[in-house]
Amino acid sequence: MTIILDRPGATDADRDRRADLVGRAAKVVPLLARNAVATEDARRVVEENIAAIEEAGLFSIMRPERFGGLQTDFRTKLEVSRELARGCGSTSWVTTLMNVCSWFTALWPEQAQQDVWGGDPNARIAGVLAPTGTAREVDGGWMVSGRWGWASGSAHSQWALVGLPLTDADGALVDQGMVLIPMADVTIEDTWFVAGMRGTASNTLVVDEVFVPRHRYVSLGAAIVGANELAHPDEALYRSAFIPVAALVLAGPQLGLAQAALDLVVEKAPKRTISYTFYETQVGAPTVQLAVGRAASLIDSAHLHAYRAAAEIDEAAARGEYPDYDVRARMRMDTGAAVTHAREAIRLLVSAHGASSFAEASPLQRIWRDSETASRHAVVNPEISQEIYGKALLGVRGDVTALV
Structure with a gap:
C-alpha cells in the first residue's frame, strides 16, 4: 500500500501555512527547553511557555475561523505538537490536548460555541x-x-x-x-x-x-460514527473522524520526544567515550552506530504511520466522507505503531548514550520518562489498537471497544 505523506488535495498554500506554524513552534523551542526543569518542578507548564505559545498563535490551530482561529488540518497539528515536544514534552502535551478540545468544542451547537468563544475568542x-x-x-x-x-x-x-x-x-x-x-x-x-x-x-x-x-x-x-449534527457542516475540519482524531493527536508529542532524543545523542556522541573500552568516542563504536541508525529508522517509521493516518483523516473530511470501521481501525493501528516506534527509538538511544542518560541533569531521562508515561494513554494503547485492527482484517468488528 502506498504511504501518503500528505493528503492528495493539499495545496501549496496549505503547506506554506503549515511551514509557517511549524516555524513559529520552532522559535519557542529554546524557551521551552530552558523552562523544562521548572515546568517539572512546578508540576504545571510555566506561564512564560503558555504566553509564548499564545503569542505565536499556536493555541488557535483547531479553533474555528469564525472565532479568529486558524482551522488548520491534522497534519499541521501533528507537526506543531512534534516541534514543541523537542523543547518540552509536558508543554507539547498540554498544548496538544487543549487544541484538540477546541476541535471537540466545534462539534457542539452554535449556542454552545458562542458560550465558550463568543465573549473570549482565546478561551482554552x-x-x-x-x-x-x-x-x-x-x-x-x-x-x-x-x-x-x-x-x-x-x-x-x-x-x-x-x-x-x-x-x-x-x-x-x-x-x-x-x-x-x-x-x-x-x-x-x-x-x-x-x-x-x-x-x-x-x-x-x-x-x-x-x-x-x-x-x-x-x-x-x-x-x-459521524452522525452528529454539525452547526457548520461546510467546515471540513470538523467533519473529521472522531476517534482517529482523538487518538492520533497524542502521537505528535511522541514524535518530537523521539527526535529530541536522537538529536541529543548525535550531538553528544563525538564528545563521549564508552567506559571500559578502547573507543575514544562513541562515534567510532559500531554498537552506537547501529543503535543510532536503528533509532533514526524507527523515528522515520513513526512519522510515516502518523502522517498516513493524518492524510486519510484530512482527505476524508475534505471530501465529506466518513471512514468506515475498517479504515478507522487502521488509523488507530497507525497511531499505535507511531507511538510504539517512537518509544522504542528512545529506549535504544538511552542505552546507546549510556548510564549518564539517567543523571538528573540530563534531558534524556526526562524525555524517556515522558514518553513511557504518555504512550500508555488509554486511547492510544498500542496493544488494544493492534487487536482491533487484526480482528477487523479477519472480519471481527465491534467486540473490543466503541472507541474506533
Whole structure:
C-alpha cells in the first residue's frame, strides 16, 4: 500500500501555512527547553511557555475561523505538537490536548460555541472523555456532578469538557455524551503525582450539582460514527473522524520526544567515550552506530504511520466522507505503531548514550520518562489498537471497544 505523506488535495498554500506554524513552534523551542526543569518542578507548564505559545498563535490551530482561529488540518497539528515536544514534552502535551478540545468544542451547537468563544475568542478548553459523572435531568438541562481525571491543561483553561452518561428515570443508560462546563464551576483536585509528563497538571476535575443547559451536551455515540449534527457542516475540519482524531493527536508529542532524543545523542556522541573500552568516542563504536541508525529508522517509521493516518483523516473530511470501521481501525493501528516506534527509538538511544542518560541533569531521562508515561494513554494503547485492527482484517468488528 502506498504511504501518503500528505493528503492528495493539499495545496501549496496549505503547506506554506503549515511551514509557517511549524516555524513559529520552532522559535519557542529554546524557551521551552530552558523552562523544562521548572515546568517539572512546578508540576504545571510555566506561564512564560503558555504566553509564548499564545503569542505565536499556536493555541488557535483547531479553533474555528469564525472565532479568529486558524482551522488548520491534522497534519499541521501533528507537526506543531512534534516541534514543541523537542523543547518540552509536558508543554507539547498540554498544548496538544487543549487544541484538540477546541476541535471537540466545534462539534457542539452554535449556542454552545458562542458560550465558550463568543465573549473570549482565546478561551482554552481542557477535557476528559471518560463518562465518570452523573446527570440529573431538570428543566432546560441537567444538574451534573462527578470527578474526572486526568485533565491535562486544566491549569490553563477557562472551560472543561467532560464525559457523561445519561440515564432514564429507572437508571437505564439512554446515551453517553459530553458536556461543557465553565472552569469557574469546577474544582481542581491536585492528584497528578507521576513519573513522567509531570508538568502537564493533569489533575482531577470535580463538579458538584452544576447546571448544564441542553445545548451544551453532545452525544459521544453519534460523534464516533459521524452522525452528529454539525452547526457548520461546510467546515471540513470538523467533519473529521472522531476517534482517529482523538487518538492520533497524542502521537505528535511522541514524535518530537523521539527526535529530541536522537538529536541529543548525535550531538553528544563525538564528545563521549564508552567506559571500559578502547573507543575514544562513541562515534567510532559500531554498537552506537547501529543503535543510532536503528533509532533514526524507527523515528522515520513513526512519522510515516502518523502522517498516513493524518492524510486519510484530512482527505476524508475534505471530501465529506466518513471512514468506515475498517479504515478507522487502521488509523488507530497507525497511531499505535507511531507511538510504539517512537518509544522504542528512545529506549535504544538511552542505552546507546549510556548510564549518564539517567543523571538528573540530563534531558534524556526526562524525555524517556515522558514518553513511557504518555504512550500508555488509554486511547492510544498500542496493544488494544493492534487487536482491533487484526480482528477487523479477519472480519471481527465491534467486540473490543466503541472507541474506533
